[in-house]
Amino acid sequence: xxxxxxxxxxxxxxxxxxxxxxxxxxxxxxxxxxxxxxxxxxxxxxxxxxxxxxxxxxxxxxxxxxxxxxxxxxxxxxxxxxxxxxxxxxxxxxxxxxxxxxxxxxxxxxxxxxxxxxxxxxxxxxxxxxxxxxxxxxxxxxxxxxxxxxxxxxxxxxxxxxxxxxxxxxxxxxxxxxxxxxxxxxxxxxxxxxxxxxxxxxxxxxxxxxxxxxxxxxxxxxxxxxxxxxxxxxxxxxxxxxxxxxxxxxxxxxxxxxxxxxxxxxxxxxxxxxxxxxxxxxxxxxxxxxxxxxxxxxxxxxxxxxxxxxxxxxxxxxxx
Numbered sequence: 001x002x003x004x005x006x007x008x009x010x011x012x013x014x015x016x017x018x019x020x021x022x023x024x025x026x027x028x029x030x031x032x033x034x035x036x037x038x039x040x041x042x043x044x045x046x047x048x049x050x051x052x053x054x055x056x057x058x059x060x061x062x063x064x065x066x067x068x069x070x071x072x073x074x075x076x077x078x079x080x081x082x083x084x085x086x087x088x089x090x091x092x093x094x095x096x097x098x099x100x101x102x103x104x105x106x107x108x109x110x111x112x113x114x115x116x117x118x119x120x121x122x123x124x125x126x127x128x129x130x131x132x133x134x135x136x137x138x139x140x141x142x143x144x145x146x147x148x149x150x151x152x153x154x155x156x157x158x159x160x161x162x163x164x165x166x167x168x169x170x171x172x173x174x175x176x177x178x179x180x181x182x183x184x185x186x187x188x189x190x191x192x193x194x195x196x197x198x199x200x201x202x203x204x205x206x207x208x209x210x211x212x213x214x215x216x217x218x219x220x221x222x223x224x225x226x227x228x229x230x231x232x233x234x235x236x237x238x239x240x241x242x243x244x245x246x247x248x249x250x251x252x253x254x255x256x257x258x259x260x261x262x263x264x265x266x267x268x269x270x271x272x273x274x275x276x277x278x279x280x281x282x283x284x285x286x287x288x289x290x291x292x293x294x295x296x297x298x299x300x301x302x303x304x305x306x307x308x309x310x311x312x313x314x315x316x317x318x319x320x
Contacts, residue, residue: 056300205249
């Protein structure tokens with residue numbers, strides 16, 4: 001069998017957001033249920049330190065497959081009209097080791113990250129949530145609007161960015177899409193005073209303060225992914241009922257949790273647990289209307305490979 005390549009458009013056609021959310025539920029149950037081998041990822045800067053290169057291997061018992069995500073990250077690329085994240089996800093045949101297919105990593109990442117946030121939102125946000133505060137104006141901001149609208153009846157989205165001009169440009173691109181009202185706001189506090197808050201920025205310092213967040217809010221923290229960076233301040237984490245995608249990854253890379261831990265503001269067991277454990281009924285969810293629930297997303301290869309497998313299966317069905 002020849003190696004099949006799925007570009008961004010084909011990935012999007014075969015894995016719409018609603019299906020991807022259910023696929024992320026499968027991935028999270030598999031990880032927390034011990035059906036996924038998720039080794040630590042390897043990320044390093046090339047010799048000239050102009051970007052980053054990452055390799056993230058993984059193996060699944062159900063579906064029975066293995067593979068890897070192989071990507072480059074060049075933060076200055078968008079200034080030249082190129083994506084910051086480039087690369088591929090590769091799946092191998094478990095029985096023979098033959099490579100099956102390559103999938104556009106940027107599209108897989110955009111879909112599965114937003115879908116994982118939507119999964120957490122579906123399980124933890126108040127059912128009557130109608131407003132979204134969105135911190136960030138990049139690729140993940142676009143995908144998170146679609147994702148949030150897939151799990152709640154969203155009427156309004158408030159977009160905040162480091163530059164109000166960028167926020168307004170982002171909103172202008174959504175003016176003809178229908179759906180909820182999308183507006184740019186100049187103050188991050190305005191974005192924080194919503195039923196659901198999603199931070200998808202490149203900031204290494206807090207952009208979301210706990211004092212701004214109302215009781216009952218659900219927060220998805222997505223942008224920061226190293227031990228020394230965070231998007232939320234200590235106050236939010238300390239008051240929040242926190243969930244993670246992977247306990248192991250969170251203890252290695254989640255600065256949103258590790259910095260408050262080093263400060264002595266929380267204990268090592270502050271996180272309630274993994275989203276997969278919640279889906280499996282091993283831990284509880286929201287305990288009351290006033291809870292501030294927080295999902296700290298790092299992104300794990302279990303999500304990438306499960307998403308790629310879903311695309312592959314749809315391809316096989318479509319081609320008989």
